[in-house]
Amino acid sequence: MGLPAVLGVNFHLTPGYTVIGIVLGGVYALAAVGLVLIYRVSGVLNFAHGAVAMFATFTAYEVSTVKGAPGWIGAIVAIAVGAALGFAIEYFTIRPLHGRPALVKVVVTIGWLLVLQTAAGLIWGATAYHQPVRLVSRDGFRLVGTDVTVGYDQLTTVIVALIFALAVAALLRYTTLGNAMRAVADNPDTARLWGISVNRVTAASWMVGSAMAAVAGVLITPLIAFDTFSLTVVVIYAFTAALIGRLSSLPMTVVGGFLLGLAQTYPRMFSSLSGTADAVTFALVLLTLGVLFRPGGRKVRVV
Amino acid sequence: MSARARRVGLLVVAVIAIAWPAILSDYSRSLATDGLISGLIVLSLVLLTGFVGQISFCQYSFAAVGAFTVGSLVAAHHWSFWLAMPLGVFGAAVVGALVGIPALRLSGLFLTILTVAVALFFDRFILASGTWDAFSGGLSSFVVGRPSFLGVHLDTSYRFYLFVLGTFSLCSLGVWNFRRGKTGRVLRAIRDAEVAASTLGINLTAWKLAAFATSAALAGLAGALLAVSIGSVSTGGYDLVHSLGVAAVATVMGVNSVASAAAGGLFLVFGPEILRHLGVSSQWFNLITGALLIVQLIVTPDGMVTDFQHKLGHLLRHRAARKAPVPATELDVRDDVPVRTGVRS
Numbered sequence: 001m002g003l004p005a006v007l008g009v010n011f012h013l014t015p016g017y018t019v020i021g022i023v024l025g026g027v028y029a030l031a032a033v034g035l036v037l038i039y040r041v042s043g044v045l046n047f048a049h050g051a052v053a054m055f056a057t058f059t060a061y062e063v064s065t066v067k068g069a070p071g072w073i074g075a076i077v078a079i080a081v082g083a084a085l086g087f088a089i090e091y092f093t094i095r096p097l098h099g100r101p102a103l104v105k106v107v108v109t110i111g112w113l114l115v116l117q118t119a120a121g122l123i124w125g126a127t128a129y130h131q132p133v134r135l136v137s138r139d140g141f142r143l144v145g146t147d148v149t150v151g152y153d154q155l156t157t158v159i160v161a162l163i164f165a166l167a168v169a170a171l172l173r174y175t176t177l178g179n180a181m182r183a184v185a186d187n188p189d190t191a192r193l194w195g196i197s198v199n200r201v202t203a204a205s206w207m208v209g210s211a212m213a214a215v216a217g218v219l220i221t222p223l224i225a226f227d228t229f230s231l232t233v234v235v236i237y238a239f240t241a242a243l244i245g246r247l248s249s250l251p252m253t254v255v256g257g258f259l260l261g262l263a264q265t266y267p268r269m270f271s272s273l274s275g276t277a278d279a280v281t282f283a284l285v286l287l288t289l290g291v292l293f294r295p296g297g298r299k300v301r302v303v
Numbered sequence: 304m305s306a307r308a309r310r311v312g313l314l315v316v317a318v319i320a321i322a323w324p325a326i327l328s329d330y331s332r333s334l335a336t337d338g339l340i341s342g343l344i345v346l347s348l349v350l351l352t353g354f355v356g357q358i359s360f361c362q363y364s365f366a367a368v369g370a371f372t373v374g375s376l377v378a379a380h381h382w383s384f385w386l387a388m389p390l391g392v393f394g395a396a397v398v399g400a401l402v403g404i405p406a407l408r409l410s411g412l413f414l415t416i417l418t419v420a421v422a423l424f425f426d427r428f429i430l431a432s433g434t435w436d437a438f439s440g441g442l443s444s445f446v447v448g449r450p451s452f453l454g455v456h457l458d459t460s461y462r463f464y465l466f467v468l469g470t471f472s473l474c475s476l477g478v479w480n481f482r483r484g485k486t487g488r489v490l491r492a493i494r495d496a497e498v499a500a501s502t503l504g505i506n507l508t509a510w511k512l513a514a515f516a517t518s519a520a521l522a523g524l525a526g527a528l529l530a531v532s533i534g535s536v537s538t539g540g541y542d543l544v545h546s547l548g549v550a551a552v553a554t555v556m557g558v559n560s561v562a563s564a565a566a567g568g569l570f571l572v573f574g575p576e577i578l579r580h581l582g583v584s585s586q587w588f589n590l591i592t593g594a595l596l597i598v599q600l601i602v603t604p605d606g607m608v609t610d611f612q613h614k615l616g617h618l619l620r621h622r623a624a625r626k627a628p629v630p631a632t633e634l635d636v637r638d639d640v641p642v643r644t645g646v647r648s
Contacts, residue, residue: 045412047419096601103358103411108600111362116594117544122586195633232305233543236423239416275428282424289405289417 013301017265020223023154023259026161027220029254031234032241033165036253040084040185041205044094044105046050046098049113050235052089052210053229055116056082057217058124060133071135078133078214085116086210090203113232120228132221133159143167159221164215167253168208181205213238237264241280243288260284315474324464331530332460334572337466338470338594340528341569345553346471346561347521350478353558355488355514356494357406358415360546361422365519366382367541368395370525374445374536384450385530391527392520399519403512430538445536467528471565474521479561479634490514551596557609566608 031053038046046052054076064074119286122131140151172178181199183191188198216238217231222232237260244256263278264283324332329359344362351357372391402421405416449458450465481487494509499505531538552571552610556563563610574592575585 045415047415083509093597093601100604103415104604106412106415107358107550108597111551111593111596111600114544114551114596115546118586118588118590118593120506122584122590126586229544229551233423233427236416236420239419243413264587275424275431278423278427282420282428285417286405289409289413 011271016268017269018153018262019148019150021262023157023261024220024223024265025258026158027216027223027238027257028234028260029257030161030164031216032245032253032257033208033236033250034216035235035238035252036242036245036247037168037181037212038209039247041181042090042094042202043102044109045102045239046089046206046209047106047111047211047235048089048109048116049213049238050227050232051113051116051120053213053217053234053268054084054294055120056210056214057133057221057226057231058120058130058228060214060218061124061130061221064133065131071133074133075135075218076213077207078218079211082217083211084215085204086206086208086213087203088208090206093203094206095199111254113235117228117232124228125229126233130221132226132228132262133218134222135218148168151222151292153222157223160215163221164212165182165250166203168212169250171208177201198259235279236285240288243285245293246292305630312392313433314341320468321465325598327476332464333577335569336464336467336532336567338462338572339467339565340525340532341376341472341549341571342471342564342569343525343528344549345526345556345571346474346478346564346565347518348550348553349558349561349564350481350572351518351523351639352483352553353560354490354494355511356411357403357404357511357514357528358411358418358550358600359515359518360415360550361402361425362518362522362549363541363543363546364422364425364485365395365399365522366526366529368519369523370530370541371445371526372448373527373530377447377530378445388524388527392523393527395523396407396516396520399522400516402519403515406515407508407511419543422546424548426542429572430541443645445530447530447534447536451529455527463532467532470528472542474524475564478564479547489603544589548592551592555592555595555599557605559605560609560612563608 031049035046035049038044038049059081060071060074060078062070064076065068089109092192094105094110097108113244120126120199131238132155136156140149140150141153170178172182180191180196181204183194183196184201184205191201192198216234220226220231220234236249239256241256241260242253245251245253260281263280267280292294324335327335344366347365351359352474369388369391372394373384375389376387376390377384382387402418405417433534444455449463451598456462462531481490489500489505489510492505495506498506526541529540549567552564552567556567573609575588578585578587578591604611
């Protein structure tokens with residue numbers, strides 16, 4: 001008997017798990033890019049990111065799955081709700097805290113997490129099973145030369161995630177708003193001297209970031225058992241990916257997202273424990289915090 | 304507040320705390336007991352956040368360490384509660400120190416991510432059904448009986464309430480003493496100016512780790528008491544949302560004041576109960592807590608209990624001043640008034 005058989009590892013499953021990991025990773029990358037955008041521009045670690053994604057996703061669920069509208073209409077509604085929530089959080093609760101310690105603003109987002117999570121539980125049922133929001137059919141195609149089937153929904157998820165990540169990169173690089181965002185991220189005071197409305201740019205970053213969270217939420221529904229809590233904790237996965245990108249580099253954040261997606265998926269080949277994904281996440285958080293954020297390491301803007 | 308007003312106030316509170324539950328129903332008494340146990344967890348946050356300026360969103364994970372140690376040793380291995388409890392508290396302190404190690408090199412912001420990750424790790428891995436079965440040997444929950452204390456069996460709800468009240472008071476007194484003595488000055492120095500504190504020869508590493516370990520030990524003690532109070536230990540009730548909720552309540556009440564521990568604990572237990580009486584689902588409680596947290600951070604940064612103490616103190620001082628003017632020097636040396644800081648980064 002070979003070693004894999006002894007361990008109970010089914011290596012012939014590897015390609016299939018790779019596909020799942022990449023798809024999950026795409027979603028994490030998307031959510032994490034939104035998180036980093038908000039953090040860089042406003043200096044706030046947004047713990048409500050997952051809750052915003054969750055709430056927006058459930059409105060899409062309401063529109064598409066319950067009321068029967070096409071999936072893409074649900075997705076557009078989710079984007080609008082996500083952006084609106086992002087704006088509301090920034091405008092009504094972060095802006096009045098100008099000049100207060102960064103930690104206070106973080107605690108405010110925890111308050112939003114509790115509010116959104118509970119509200120969604122009251123509206124849609126906290127532990128009930130929910131049908132996913134489907135953007136495309138469940139069919140799939142066989143990957144050339146293998147026996148791995150890739151679902152069209154999985155393919156759509158990765159493509160949409162990459163398109164949105166690239167769109168944000170383009171926004172930051174080629175548009176006036178993007179330039180303003182980068183200026184505010186580097187130094188709000190200097191940006192103000194250049195005539196940039198820091199408030200408006202910050203609000204815009206919250207709206208764009210939260211809309212990305214909403215898209216990530218909608219895309220992840222066919223992949224996980226989706227309820228109010230499982231989507232809310234996606235914020236921790238997004239944070240993990242963002243930490244791998246040192247909360248500053250968007251390309252590294254995307255890499256971090258895919259890394260996390262694969263790292264969460266592979267152990268499932270030899271562990272049936274339900275929390276394995278979270279154990280791996282925890283290990284990655286420890287590792288990145290220990291290695292990338294060590295004293296004397298490269299300077300990280302801590303606000 | 305003047306020392307005399309404080310003493311009279313404490314005496315009144317003590318009499319009410321001892322006498323009132325005697326005439327309550329068994330059910331209300333057990334709620335009051337659970338309120339004080341939750342108060343211990345709020346107290347652990349007062350110590351950590353209010354005194355040292357570190358934040359933690361995983362206090363219920365520490366409580367779980369205490370609860371499960373007591374549960375498994377008492378139920379499965381027939382240990383005495385009095386041997387199992389210290390071990391549970393010690394275990395929680397060790398886990399707390401382990402979480403504190405990364406905290407030494409991280410700013411407060413990144414610590415929040417770490418503690419949420421710890422809570423999630425406990426919630427979804429250690430306490431998840433698969434892992435839990437491997438640990439408990441398939442028992443769905445541990446059944447824990449009430450212990451005896453100095454020959455008195457704590458079987459009635461009033462006796463157990465008094466025991467918990469005594470424990471809570473001792474811990475509060477301990478934390479309050481920390482704050483007034485040399486320890487308090489050291490911790491405040493670390494919170495307000497880390498670099499300055501270290502140039503004074505304060506060993507930051509040791510103090511921060513000690514603060515984390517003590518805070519986790521308090522939460523672990525609460526977990527051990529919770530195991531006995533409920534009578535069984537199972538995986539529910541130590542999750543991330545509970546940890547976030549208790550952190551929210553501690554912040555709403557004010558992490559600078561020992562008094563907010565009692566207020567916060569009772570609020571955590573009686574809040575959902577009152578909602579249920581009003582015919583509203585107790586699920587609303589977390590929504591209300593979250594909303595309160597947001598409003599409070601914008602309106603009264605120090606927290607409600609601290610704010611109330613301030614106002615009461617002002618009121619009493621003004622009345623005292625009208626009766627007999629106090630020499631100015633005496634007003635200058637009050638060190639019992641919390642520094643108006645709110646949550647510190």
